[in-house]
Amino acid sequence: MKKTDKYAAIHYHDYLQLDAILSSQIPRSGLYENAAHEETLFIIIHQVYELWFKQILHEVGSVMNMFDKDHVDEKNIGIAVARIERVNEIMKLLIQQIQVLETMTPLDFLEFRNFLFPASGFQSFQFRKLEILLGLKIQQRFSYQSRPYYHEFDAKQQEEIQSMEQAKSLFDQIVQWLERTPFLQFDHFHFDVAYREAILKMIEAEKQAIIDSDYLDDDAKQARLVMIGVNGEYFGTVLDPIKHQERLDAGEIRISYKSMMAAILIHLYRDAPILQLPYRLLESITTMDELFTTWRYRHAQMVMRMLGKKTGTGGSSGFDYLMETVKRHQIFKDFQHVSTLLIPRSYLPVLPEKLQQELGFYYSFKS
Numbered sequence: 001m002k003k004t005d006k007y008a009a010i011h012y013h014d015y016l017q018l019d020a021i022l023s024s025q026i027p028r029s030g031l032y033e034n035a036a037h038e039e040t041l042f043i044i045i046h047q048v049y050e051l052w053f054k055q056i057l058h059e060v061g062s063v064m065n066m067f068d069k070d071h072v073d074e075k076n077i078g079i080a081v082a083r084i085e086r087v088n089e090i091m092k093l094l095i096q097q098i099q100v101l102e103t104m105t106p107l108d109f110l111e112f113r114n115f116l117f118p119a120s121g122f123q124s125f126q127f128r129k130l131e132i133l134l135g136l137k138i139q140q141r142f143s144y145q146s147r148p149y150y151h152e153f154d155a156k157q158q159e160e161i162q163s164m165e166q167a168k169s170l171f172d173q174i175v176q177w178l179e180r181t182p183f184l185q186f187d188h189f190h191f192d193v194a195y196r197e198a199i200l201k202m203i204e205a206e207k208q209a210i211i212d213s214d215y216l217d218d219d220a221k222q223a224r225l226v227m228i229g230v231n232g233e234y235f236g237t238v239l240d241p242i243k244h245q246e247r248l249d250a251g252e253i254r255i256s257y258k259s260m261m262a263a264i265l266i267h268l269y270r271d272a273p274i275l276q277l278p279y280r281l282l283e284s285i286t287t288m289d290e291l292f293t294t295w296r297y298r299h300a301q302m303v304m305r306m307l308g309k310k311t312g313t314g315g316s317s318g319f320d321y322l323m324e325t326v327k328r329h330q331i332f333k334d335f336q337h338v339s340t341l342l343i344p345r346s347y348l349p350v351l352p353e354k355l356q357q358e359l360g361f362y363y364s365f366k367s
């Protein structure tokens with residue numbers, strides 16, 4: 001049988017549905033007066049964004065399918081990392097694209113801005129889906145209007161958004177996956193207890209170094225000892241499971257105590273072969289979150305350049321609203337805060353030999 005018998009031949013143009021895609025740039029200014037030259041760029045940029053949002057949703061959705069179980073297949077972690085790293089490359093493109101749009105001047109924008117009222121990126125359904133899938137909760141959102149943000153959409157889309165809000169997000173899935181990390185307790189070894197002791201040892205050594213210093217006078221020593229006291233108190237609060245739970249209940253943080261300890265363990269012992277991929281996964285997710293925030297910030301800067309302090313077509317205060325979202329809509333910041341709790345390798349708790357074997361770096365430890 002010839003290949004052509006099995007698969008119908010197709011032309012490039014049809015495969016990519018170019019008729020539909022290339023006939024979808026219709027400047028609204030042209031419907032009322034002479035089409036504004038810059039409006040084509042404005043439409044194409046937004047369409048390209050929506051296409052990339054579709055691809056990102058495809059990647060994030062597939063990663064979420066892998067993590068939607070009580071047990072995540074080790075093989076899948078490598079695939080998940082590769083897909084999130086792909087999202088990150090796309091995000092870098094999306095950030096760069098803003099420069100292309102900035103070749104349009106604010107005056108050029110005013111040629112057609114009124115024709116698109118009240119349309120706004122605020123109504124991007126795919127962008128909202130992405131935020132929700134990653135883990136942005138409605139309680140966390142900065143709102144500029146009395147009604148919820150999803151009222152921008154039709155009834156079916158509103159329903160979809162509300163059910164997505166109830167479902168597990170990637171944030172929830174990663175927290176639960178971290179909670180299942182097997183190495184936090186090993187026979188009689190409790191990582192959190194050993195880690196607290198290591199921190200206390202580090203703080204004591206730092207205090208002693210100040211007291212013994214020939215360089216500092218008494219006042220300077222006193223000031224530094226106070227600082228270390230504050231630090232010690234900070235570590236004490238953050239590493240206390242009860243205080244952690246209080247902060248969780250108050251909504252100050254979103255990551256559970258157990259998953260935070262697991263994230264610390266993964267960061268500290270990331271050289272262990274078994275923790276390499278989990279480490280890369282956490283890194284890729286943190287990078288993704290950072291890139292989203294960078295996009296928000298770059299978009300806000302562009303809005304300032306195009307509109308100054310004018311209000312948006314979607315009815316917000318424009319720049320000020322967008323800057324609030326930069327601050328408040330970051331999703332994985334608890335994962336970044338783990339860095340505050342890291343200590344130098346020289347103070348790390350010594351792991352029981354059996355645990356070293358489990359982690360797969362027993363021989364490198366021994367040599």
Ligand code: HEM
Pocket residue numbers: 045046049050101109119120121122123124127299302303306307311312313314315316317318319321322325
């Ligand atoms: C001249 C170019 C642009 C201007 C002046 C602009 C302006 C604004 C303003 C003022 C808002 C706040 C909501 C409102 O009141 O309308 C907004 C939101 C938004 N814009 Fe743009 N925008 C531009 C280009 C883009 C592009 C190219 C995209 C890509 C898809 C985009 C996506 C969004 C999204 C997703 C939001 C919602 C942000 C949020 O609520 O967190 N915008 N835009």
